[in-house]
Amino acid sequence: MTEQQQRTALVTGAGRGIGAEIARRLAFDGFNIAAIDLDKDGLDALTAELTENGHSAVGIVADISDETAVETAVARTAEELGAPVVVVNNAGIIRDNLLFKMAVSDWDLVMNVHLRGSFLVARAAQKHMVQAKWGRIVNLSSTSALGNRGQANYSAAKAGLQGFTKTLALELGPFGVTANAIAPGFIETEMTASTAKRMGITFEDFTAQAAAAIPARRTGKPADIANAVSFFASENAGFVSGQVLYVAGGPKA
Numbered sequence: 001m002t003e004q005q006q007r008t009a010l011v012t013g014a015g016r017g018i019g020a021e022i023a024r025r026l027a028f029d030g031f032n033i034a035a036i037d038l039d040k041d042g043l044d045a046l047t048a049e050l051t052e053n054g055h056s057a058v059g060i061v062a063d064i065s066d067e068t069a070v071e072t073a074v075a076r077t078a079e080e081l082g083a084p085v086v087v088v089n090n091a092g093i094i095r096d097n098l099l100f101k102m103a104v105s106d107w108d109l110v111m112n113v114h115l116r117g118s119f120l121v122a123r124a125a126q127k128h129m130v131q132a133k134w135g136r137i138v139n140l141s142s143t144s145a146l147g148n149r150g151q152a153n154y155s156a157a158k159a160g161l162q163g164f165t166k167t168l169a170l171e172l173g174p175f176g177v178t179a180n181a182i183a184p185g186f187i188e189t190e191m192t193a194s195t196a197k198r199m200g201i202t203f204e205d206f207t208a209q210a211a212a213a214i215p216a217r218r219t220g221k222p223a224d225i226a227n228a229v230s231f232f233a234s235e236n237a238g239f240v241s242g243q244v245l246y247v248a249g250g251p252k253a
């Protein structure tokens with residue numbers, strides 16, 4: 001861990017849910033944490049918690065689909081914590097609807113956050129990784145990349161992130177930088193809670209239904225994803241690149 005103690009990890013969408021848990025886990029692993037989100041309150045709570053536990057952390061309010069905001073956030077991270085050599089592109093949104101009812105604005109919004117956002121953050125951070133001759137990029141895909149009714153926008157974005165990941169692995173591999181994707185199945189967060197609400201069922205019933213269809217017979221927790229991120233970000237994962245790891249309680253794709 002000593003080598004990692006000087007290193008900084010930047011996690012997007014860290015204001016709650018999976019991103020917050022990834023930030024906690026990477027802090028535990030010895031990284032300084034730059035937490036990016038639109039939600040200031042979520043960031044304040046997370047950074048207070050991390051700081052109280054003796055970790056170095058800053059929260060930066062930024063919209064990851066905004067080029068200037070991303071450039072500024074990455075520069076601030078480098079200045080205040082050190083070069084961000086681990087990037088976790090986790091921020092995400094859903095705007096579900098059947099194709100015939102899907103608004104162009106909901107298509108664009110989902111593409112902008114997942115694809116444009118991950119591109120902007122990776123592009124801004126890669127120069128720090130290349131300079132350090134060491135880096136780790138982890139992109140959050142989803143089992144929805146395999147197709148999911150009502151998610152034409154989200155499934156396309158999450159499949160796109162898999163291609164993006166493989167290309168980053170090819171381009172950045174010679175500089176000691178790996179790029180991998182994690183494709184979670186059903187994880188208990190406010191995102192899945194909002195889906196239950198939209199469908200008019202309780203979160204308890206929604207998770208019970210989902211668990212029955214999962215070989216592990218349970219739904220996932222944010223820590224299940226954070227554990228996978230921890231591996232990809234580790235020193236020992238240096239020869240693992242361009243991979244998509246489904247973390248879904250059973251086989252996928």
Ligand SMILES: NC(=O)c1ccc[n+]([C@@H]2O[C@H](COP(=O)([O-])OP(=O)(O)OC[C@H]3O[C@@H](n4cnc5c(N)ncnc54)[C@H](O)[C@@H]3O)[C@@H](O)[C@H]2O)c1
Binds near residue numbers: 141
């Ligand atoms: N929960 C699941 O079952 C599940 C499954 C597969 C993949 N995922 C993916 O995992 C990631 C995290 O999901 P979650 O369940 O924790 O979601 P969540 O909705 O609980 O949290 C997402 C966070 O991203 C932030 N965010 C959204 N747009 C942003 C933007 N433009 N700029 C900065 N921050 C922004 C939100 O403010 C929020 O704090 C997402 O990419 C999601 O698509 C989740």
